[in-house]
Amino acid sequence: MAKIISKEDIRVVVYPIIGYRSTPDKEIEDCKEIQKNIRRHIDVGKIEVRWNTIERCEFCGFVWEEANSGRPLCCPKAVKEWEKEEKEEEEVRKCLK
């Protein structure tokens, strides 16, 4: 196998200072301020504020994962909630027939 490794999408990644009272909204606000300040001082190709979105279970706090059926994999409470919702959706489907 002849593998060629190249560098692309070269960028500077900047993180805000995270204080103990930081919230995601405050961090986004701080990042937008950093963005403004960078633009004010130097020319850059593109500068954007980005974040990752993580889905978590409201009951156990684990990262949300589900089977192909949609059934959650983390904890019994999430499964119970899902089963309840499935039952309700089934009732709606029956009413629409």
Ligand SMILES: [Zn+2]
């Ligand atoms: Zn859970």
